Amino acid sequence: MGSGQHDPAAFLSQPCEHTRQVSAPAKKATDPQLWLRRALRMPYLWLLLFFLAPFLIILKISVAEPMIAQPPFSALLVWGAHGLQGIRATFENYSFLFRDGYYGIIVLSSLKMAAIGTVLCLLLGYPMAYFIARQPPRRRQMLLLAVILPFWISFLLRVYAWIGLLDNHGIINHALMSMGIIHKPLAMLYNDFAVYLGIVYSYLPFMILPLYSTLERLNVDLLDAAADLGARRWRAFVDVTLPLSMPGILGGCLLVFIPAVGEFTIPALLGGADTLMIGRVMWDEFFVSRDWPVASAVSVVLLLLLIAPILWFQHLQNREHEAGS
Amino acid sequence: MRRRSIFLISVACFGYALLYMPIVSVVVYSFNASRLVTLWGGFSTRWYVSLLSDDKLLAAAFLSLRIAVVSATLATALGAIVALALHRVRRIPGRILLSGMITAPLVMPEIITGLSLLFLFISMASLIGWPASRGALTITIAHVTFSMAYVVVVVRSRLAVMDESLEEAAMDLGGRPLAVFFDVTVPMLLPALLSGWLLAFTLSLDDLVISSFVSGPGATTLPMLIFAKVKLGVTPDINAITTIIIGLVIVAVTTAGLVTNRRKAASA
Amino acid sequence: MNEATPMVQIRGLSKHFDGVVAVNNVSLDIQRGELFAILGSSGCGKTTLLRMLAGFERPSSGQILIDGVDMTEAPPYERPVNLMFQSYALFPHMSVEGNVGYGLRKEGLPAAQIRERVAEMLALVKLDNLAARKPDKLSGGQQQRVALARALVKRPKLLLLDEPLAALDRKLREHTQFELANLQYQLGTTFVVVTHDQDEAMVLASRIAVMAEGRIAQVGTPAEVYEYPANRHVASFVGNINLIDGVVTDAGAGRATLRCEALNASLSVVCEDAPAAGAALCIAVRPEKITISRAAPEGQDRNVVKGVVRDLGYFGDQSLYRVRLSSGTVLQVSAQNLRRSASLTIEWDDEVYLSWEVASTIPLRS
Incomplete structure (x- = not known):
């Protein structure tokens, strides 16, 4: 296959120059998906915050009482001086x-x-x-x-x-x-x-x-x-x-x-x-x-x-x- | 058999007529000098000229474009990551939750998406003081959230047919994972990323319901403005806008078609 | 590393996929400069073994040493190993030059040096005039050479080839097969070819490992694997063969005689440590080792049986016969057509003698 001016023997005789020399024991394999798993956090959080959370809020508001207030509904969790005091939910709606x-x-x-x-x-x-x-x-x-x-x-x-x-x-x-x-x-x-x-x-x-x-x-x-x-x-x-x-x-x-x-x-x-x-x-x-x-x-x-x-x-x-x- | 094909042809003609009749009529009447639909007052471009001096409309169009570009770009980036992760990473914590959250927006009634996001923004504002006011930012966030789902669908279907040995080959030749991603994966996914972006862009530009919910005073997008106007009936300047948008779509589709054809011809 | 260290040492390598064993405790040494073939049917684990060598699969247990260095856990991009993919996996968005130069660019070599080495490599595979083409504008044979050049340009210590000729049509395959062997000889790089095609393995390889069910069934030169198959599986996988079961009736002095009910005859076989009388033994005969004749054969030390020609296929250079013995068993026989003649000497339904040298009879361990 080799032609005259491209002598395969010459090709062979050149030193093998892998940049990553293999004389040292190779490192433990890095996980090729590591960066992808890290990058996934962003859309994951995004969806949790802007898709799942709003949905839970809808559920929460649907069991609240309408009030003339801002926001115009009662709170689900009732907080007192000693933390959570109770849950106020109504199926009235x-x-x-x-x-x-x-x-x-x-x-x-x-x-x-x-x-x-x-x-x-x-x-x-x-x-x-x-x-x-x-x-x-x-x-x-x-x-x-x-x-x-x-x-x-x-x-x-x-x-x-x-x-x-x-x-x-x-x-x-x-x-x-x-x-x-x-x-x-x-x-x-x-x-x-x-x-x-x-x-x-x-x-x-x-x-x-x-x-x-x-x-x-x-x-x-x-x-x-x-x-x-x-x-x-x-x-x-x-x-x-x-x-x-x-x-x-x-x-x-x-x-x-x-x-x-x-x-x-x-x-x-x-x-x-x-x-x-x-x-x-x-x-x-x-x-x-x-x-x-x-x-x-x-x-x-x-x-x-x-x-x-x-x-x-x-x-x-x-x-x-x-x-x- | 003969009779049946006549039946089929007439139904098809009716269907296509149904699809194109309204579009054609709007285009034709956008050049009508008369304000009345029934009256042909001669050819005129006056409605187009009046568009240019309608500051409110221009501002809304510009706001819509800005939101569409930003949200499409963000949705494409985030959606591509989700699609890749769902395709490649074997163990994702809460995989079912993730794939549920990414498919649900496709079937969620817009009105619920809009309402729930508004409630979220209000709750967040009262809890942490952000977002301080609703407007372009909250609309962009909402658009990213639902159009991401469409990007994921487009990218995943491309990934399903992609030859994975290409990436292995790049890794075998010394490419580290991130380099392989940019050298091989991104160029291979490019058509899908582009169509995903276009889809997200169109959805954002077109969205009325969700924007109406999450917008605040001062931020009126083009569909919101149009809706307010057409609720009262036909207005010639909306005909003109429609015609411009149709023109843009035709140009975009033809360009996309030409590019794919040239690529096909090149690979033949 | 000294020259005597094998280029590849595989030690007790296993791979399980969700409880299914793909590769089962494989140990293997591949010498420097060898063209080594791993031969097996699909699903035998050869591809998994190759992918572990390339670094795409992490072994469940065992060790891989390349040039004396433990590479078991090294990722693909840190191994002095390159793989030529069965699909070639050429980057469609890069030119031939871009494809071949990719690996060198990832090594961070200076541009001038990359150009030089790519040009050199393309000349070697005779693609220098197509450097600017995109892969989809190349013929199958040209694509195969690009894939080869791309893998070789990095001067790997070990080149892995996954079914390198499978995608080529038959004519081109025969030609390419010799070119590939020639190139390997010129470069002296260690090649490991994975293939399901026994002809490919026989022509290309200096040694062959036959794999079955995740294990290595036999390692040897093509002639060893063909003439001295280690077991039934290797015998029937490599080439055509007649397998005959028998019971030893007499054993000793490196020979055994056995009674074969299937042939309704007694046969002799050369066998070093023959099992004692009464033990079952399977023997095998290659079709080309059998002589077919209408007259009773002469000569010493031959096994002879009689039968009727039930089927014959004329292939020009040779003829294939299927001969049914009185017991009902069918033996395959092939004969070179040495004389030029329009009429066949042996026809359908002829009564014939089949005979072969005792030394050509292969004893098989079960």
Whole structure:
């Protein structure tokens, strides 16, 4: 291998010059992850302080009594001259939520609206994802990008854009009336319809992406096999494609449902005065009536409601990971 | 089969129309000389010009940008460390707690995040006197906290497909751990770090709910200002802002696309 | 250190992963300037052994001395050892030159010296015209040479090669195999090659360690391992072989006679300390040691059995036969096609005699 001017023998005869001479016994190995473990302290502390601690504070305030003070709630721990004297906790805020009925209605209404929005999103997203997954690879990429692209444009502004379309004096009503299809503007804004539309529109990418990834992986041969075994197209879809895309359906639905329950912006901009969604009510509870303990108790209840779907989603993700590796 | 593909094509067309109709209408009407949506008063750039003289709006935009840059940078640094540690370090004290704290913000309703952080800041202020007032600092802290979670997701998915023998090779050739990190790990993670940063930047720039809770008097971000305005209906200058943001996004996406394409072409 | 000290001394090395034993009490000396191969199937612990030599895994017990110095606990970056990775692990963001120079830069050598040594090394592996290329613009063979150059440029006392040829296609592999052996001979660096490919080990190595289930089954030259396998495992892992079980009927004077029910015949074997009569003994015969003929074979001191050709494969240079004996056992036989002829002398279903020298019969300890 060596050429004339690069004599391997000469290469050999040069002294071995490892900078770290090995004549001395080598030191004990330094842990290569030591610096990483040290560096981890910072984000760890950050999360403990700015994520876990606030959460515990919410729990604490939710069992305090509202007071006209700064901050406007009673202390959990009662300190006296000789240290801790007692714990003052009340479940009054929670029992208020259940007695009152108002909050129960709002929670149910939020769940219902999020669920309907999710189903609508699925009904539109599934055919779209199916359509994209069946395109040639290059076009697939383009179509997917077109689904994701709006995500990068401000959510608030995209929701806002619907106001101009749906308004009584908006573009759609104007167009329909000038075509003579309707004579009176359709009430499309500031009602539940607008909120559903907003949810479908805003969360469509979250529905399409997981659906697409399961549908894309789905083996076309399976459909051919089903067809070969005599299944009609529709039956093949119901018997093969639909069950196999179940993980994508569940993943997409949870990805839409979970944030939709606590959604604030969509009901605040597009909803009517009678649109009851918990995010909006909490905003008002806090900014308008300034009842911190009740707002905290509502938060805790909302979180408890969301824990089941969140854990389910995590479970799905983990299974996906295991299948992938 | 024929009928079904017609069904699919029409649904897809409807879906894409739904996604793009509002955006297109805002862009078109941002050039409308008339204040009314229904009336086309001719082409005009007057709303853009009036933006430039709106001091409040410019200040809010500048504040939002500043917060977004700082919080995205911090979130990327902290998030990358968490992702690396979760991927590499076998024994982390409270591993479940850590991975819980890093995934929870992804699914936590914004309104709760905002409320709880506000309570924290108030409690801290009354306990240790810091933060003395709420504003850009508290908003930045809040944004770092939730966008870190997104960075971790992006970086972890990159780490999962990274060839670990590259780092071993660098160590084998005499690189000490920290040198290996900067010589190999960081360049390999760069695409993920960049997209994580962009994601954090966008989330911060876009955030309304959390900012509204943790902000104080005097600190109004762009989304807070926009929200206050659009609650009352369509305003042409917001159309103009939207159009500018859409333009910026298109430029950014195209550049990113070109860069990846060139890289792909180079590696082909 | 004096020249007689082995370059690598491995003493009682073990590695457990969560209770699973990957490497089990391995002791091994590798001499200076050797091209040593560690051969074994996947999961036999050879990669773990290599990674402990490189410093990526910490041994559970035992000791590694390199050039007489205890390196058991030293991290990879403090060992005079370099590794050529199976995947090559070339840094995709650095040019060929950058890759090869990386190790020298970490040593803190002056830039001029780095340039010089990189150029020298690239010339040695004939890549001097590709110095500015990025790794992904190179062919598989070129990448392999970059990886080799990058590991060698630091002048390690020991170069470890993890399946160095596995990623190359067959033609290139044969060529590269000789180049690699040649380069090692020229440089005189100690090479340790880990491979699952017995041909690779045989052609490259001066000595081979065959590993199985975390232990070293045999160490020897390629010829020793092939002709004198220490046990059943080595015999069947290296090359093709016919294994036959028998019972000793007569032993003495360095020979044993045994009755093999599987062949329905009595065979003789040269055996130093043959077990006493009545003991079980396994013997082995390589297919190429067996002569196949239609006429009864002549000559002394041969084991002879009779059978029918059930299968034959014509490979041009040689033919492979599978011959079924009356007992039902099938023996593999290979024969060089020494004469040019379009028709085969032995065909399907021919009755044939198989014979081999008693001295070619391998006794195996169980």
